[in-house]
Amino acid sequence: MTRIEQKLQRLGLALPPPVAPPPGVLLPFPPVRLVGRRALVSGHGPLAASGGFAEPLGKLGRELTVEQGFLAAQLTGLAILASLQRALGDLDRITAWVRVFGMVNAAPGFMRMPEVINGFSTLILELYGPEAGAHARSAVGMAELPFNIPVEIEAEVEFE
Template sequence: MTQIERKLQSLGLTLPPPLPMPAGVVLPFPWVRIVGNRALVSGHGPQNADGSLATPLGKVGRELTLEQGHQAARLTALGILASLQRALGDLDRITAWVRVFGMVNAAPGFDRMPAVINGFSELILELYGPEVGAHARSAVGLAELPFGIPVEIEAEVEFRP
């Protein structure tokens, strides 16, 4: 068991399997694209431990509270970690979280996007520490996200061979 897997286990967290796509939905891109020693992670939404989309769905500031949005971002981190584990084989290979782009399905007037995406950043920093886990980040609000998910996050990491 790797160091990151041990930390996840100690926190009682489980990485989900791949997200099952709804009937008729085909993704013309990979979840993780490896370029040299970088992994570019396509946008992920929050997933349950069984891989299904986490609920509630909807807009933060209307159907979801700030706290529920924060939890959705944390669940999104687990989905991204699962995709990276499948692509890299070992999460301990990650040497730097380079960039994170967080999108929040925001109700009109909701402006606490950074606090929502902190759910992602806090977990990454807890798992990887400030040296490897620190990342450049944006947190923006959007009018809609796919399938009504409250949060979508993409990322870029560097890893060792």
């Protein structure tokens, strides 16, 4: 078991299977694109243990609280880690989290996007520490996200 897998286990967290999109939905792109020593991670949403999108769905500031959004961002982080593990074979190969772009499905007037995306950042920093886990980040509100998911996150990492 790798160092990151051990940390996940100690935290009581598990990586989900690949996304199972709704019937009729095609995703004609890879979840992770490897370019040199960089992995570009396509937008991911929060996944349940089944591979479907985790509940609850909806907009922050209307159907969901900041706390629910924080948890959705953490689940999204686990989905990203699972895709990276499948692409790299070993999460310990990641040497730096370079950039994170967090999108929040926000109701009009909702402005607490950074607190929501902190669910992702806190997880990555806990797993990778302040050096490798530090990342440039944006957290923005969107009028809509696919399938009414509360959070979508894309990222870029370096690996060896």
